[in-house]
Amino acid sequence: MAQPFDLIILTNGPGEVTTWLRPVVQAVRAHWGSLPRISVVLAPCSHSTGQEAAIARSYPEVDRVQAAKHFFPFLLWGKTAESWSWFSQGVVLFLGGDQFFPLVIGKRLGFKTLIYAEWEARWWRWIDGFGVMNAQVLAKIPPKYQAKFQVVGDLMVDISQEEQPASTPPIIGLLPGSKGMKLAQGVPLLVATAGVIRRQRPAVKFLLPVAPTITVQTLLHYGDRQRNPMVKRFAAPALELCHTGDQPYLQVADGTQIQLVTDFPAHQDLRQCQLCLTTVGANTAELGALGLPMLVLLPTQQLDAMRAWDGIPGLIAKIPWLGTWFVRWLNRRIITHARKHRVRYAWPNIWAKKDIVPELLGELDPETLGALVLDYLDHPEKLQAMQASLQACRGEAGAAHKLTLMIGDLLHLTTVDLGHQPPPVHHRDSRLNQRE
Template sequence: MTQVDILILSNGPGEVTTWVHPVVRALRQKFGDDRNQVRISVVLSPCSNASGKEAAIALSYPEVDRVQGAEYFWQFLLWGKTFDNWDWRSSGVVVFLGGDQIFPVVIGKKLGYRTVVYAEWSARWHKWIDRFGVMKPKVAAVVSQKYAHKFTVVGDLMLEAGESLDSNSPSAITPSLKTELIGLLPGSKAAKLAQGVPLCLAIAEYVHAKRPQTKFVIPVAPTLDLQTLASFADPQRNSIAEIFGFSGADLILPQDSRDKASLKTATGLTVELCQENPAYHLLSQCCICLTTVGANTAELGALAVPMIVLLPTQQLDAMRSWDGLPGLLANLPGVGTAFANTINWVFLTFVRRKGLLAWPNIWAQEEIVPEIMGEVQPPAIGEMVLDFLAHPEKLDDIGAKLRNTRGESGAAQKIAQIVGEEIREIRK
C-alpha cells in the first residue's frame, strides 16, 4: 500500500471547528488509524477572524498528526517549507477547507499532490484543481462542461453538527420534555464579545426577572478562556456594557470537579459556562438561543434549535468581525478604525435592506429566524424572548422550518470518498 499524506488547508475558527473536525474524522473512519500508511497534516492560513488558538484546536483532534499555525503560512506557500521542516511523502492529496482557493493550486503543484476543494458558493481555478466537492448543485451549474466531471455535490459541511447528534442520546430530548433553558452565544472574537456579552447577559436578567424558572447557559467557544470571557462582563474593563445598562458579572470558578464555572450578575442571576466542545447535546436542550451571526447560526440551524440573531450597531468600530479583505482593512493599525466605520456604514445602508444574514435564512432564502439589527436594547429583545416562551407553538414552527432547510447530509463522508478516489488515481 502506497504511503500517503493528506494535507488539510484551512484558516478561521469556524472552519477549523465545523469543517476540519468532521472531515478529519471521516478520513480516519475511511482510511484507518495507521499513520504509517495515511498521515493527516493541517496547515492554517491567515484569517481576520482568527483568535490565534486555531492551531491548538486542530492539534487537539486525535485524527490529526501535525499542525502548522497561520504565522508561518506565507513561507510555506512561497517556498514549500514548513517552519519545522516537515517531510512529505511522494504521494498525497491537498484538501481545501478554508482560505483562498488559489492556495491548493500553488501548494499542490509544489508538493506534486492531487487537489480537492470544498466550495460553498463558488468554485475557482477549474483547470488546475483535480476535484471539487460543492455544497449545492447551483455551484456546479455555472461551470463549463469541459470541467463538469470534476464536480460532486456533497452537501453542507455546516450540517455535520446535526448529523453528529445521536437522536438516541439521553441529551437529545424531545421538545415536550425540554426544560426552559436558554443558550447565550455572544461570539468568540473581541469585536463581537464586547457587545455580545453584556447585551446577552442584560437580556437574560430581564427575562429572568419576569420568568424566574428560566435557566441560562453560555457554551464557551473553544478559542476562548473563561477569564477573557468574564472581562467583557466587567464594565470597568468593557465600557460598552454601560450602553446596554448592564451592571456587570463576576466569574465564579468551581470548587470541585462536580461543579461548573459560571457568571453571576449584579442582580444575582447565575449563568452557567459550558466548556464542552462541541456543545451539541447541550444546545439541543435549549428552547431558544440568542446568538451573533456566523458559524453559530449554522450549527443551531442544523440542530433545529430556534434562535434570535442579534446584530447590535451601537459601536460600529467594535464590529471588526469581517471576512476577507474588509476584515483585514478594518483591523489595520492606525487606519483600521476609519475602514471599520466605513465598511459598517456601507453594510448597514445597503446590505441590511436585503437581510438574510443568518445561515438558516440564507439556506431557505427567507427569514426563518429573527435577525435584529440596529441599536438593540435588552428590554425589547427580552420581550421577544418572553413572547416565544409564552407561545411555544411559535418555537415549534421555527424548529420545523429549520429541519426542512437542512438539505443534503453526509458532506464529510462524501469528501472523504472523493479523497479516496484521488488516492486510487495516485496508485494507478
C-alpha cells in the same frame, strides 16, 4: 494490496479545524484505515485563536501537523518546518483558506487536488475534483467542467448530527459578540433579558460561550455600570464572577445565574440550547450551520459608539462633534434603508435569500425581548419550524464520507482489505519531495 498515500489537508481557522477537519479525518480513517498518512497544514487566518495546531494534533486520526506560522515557506519554496517526506502518490484536500493554495501545492508535489466548496468553487480548470455543499454551487460552474464536481452535502451538518445531549430544563444561549462595540450593548441587554425570562420561568437556564478573543474579565467590564453607560440604559443588574468547582458562572444581582463556557468551540454545549440570542456576525453562521434557532439582535441605542467603519465614513466619524452627528445620521439612514429594502444581516437569511430567523433591529428593550423568547418557549412548533428551515438552507449530511470516497476515486483505489493495512512509517528527510 493498495499502496499507502499521503493526504495533505489544508485548513485554517478555528471553525474549519473543529467542524470540517474533525469529521473528515474520522471518516477517512474509518474507511481507509491506516492506508493514508494524514498531514494537516494550517494557513494563516485573521480569526485564528492560536490553538488550531494543538486542536488538530489532539485528533488521533492525524499523523502530523504544521502550524500556520510555517505555511508560506511551504507554499513558496516547498519546505516544511520538519522536512517532511512524501509517498509517491497523494491528494491535497482543501478545507479552508484560499483555494489557490491546493493548486500550487498539488502541482509541486505531483498530487491530486480536491476542494470542498461551501459557497463558491474556483480554479475549476486546474483542480482535479470538487465536493460542493449543494446544487446551487454546482449551478455556477460551466457545463464542461461539471464532471469534476459532486454534491457531497454540508460538513457542518455532520457535526450537528452527532449525538445530542439531553436538555431539561430549557436552556437559552446568550452570544453577546466579541468586539467592544457589540459587547457594550450585548452584555447588558442579554443580562437584563435573562432576568426578565427567569422571573417568568425560574427553571430556564442560561449559557454564554466566551469568545476565544475575549476573557471573562472582558464580560465583567462591559457589565459594570461604572465603565459601560449602556448598563444603566438597559437597567441591567450588577454581575459577579463565581465558580462551582471548576465551572465558572456569572451571578447576577437579581438572582439569575449564567453558565460560562470557556472551551472552544462550544458546539457540544450550544446543542443543548432550545434558542439562542445573538448579535449579528459570524455567530449567526455558526448557529445556522448547527441548526440552532436564534433571534438576531441589532440594538441601536448607542449609535455614536458604532464607529468601526473603514474609509472616508470612518474618518468622518472620528471628527469631534461633527463625527457624532454624522454617525447618528448615517446609522439612522442605514436602519431606514434596511427596513425599507429588507436588507438581511444574519447569515442564514443571506444564504436562503429569505427571512428564516428573526432580525430585531432598533431600540431593543429587555422586557419586549424577554416576552418574545417566552412566546417561543410556549410555542415549540415555531422553534421546530425555524430549525427545519435552517437545516434546509444548508446541505445534506454525509459530506465527510462522500469526500472520503472522492479521495479514493482520484487515486483510482479499488476495494481492498483496508482493515489490515500497516501503520504509515514516518521518515524525516531533509528534502520535501523525497518519495518513499
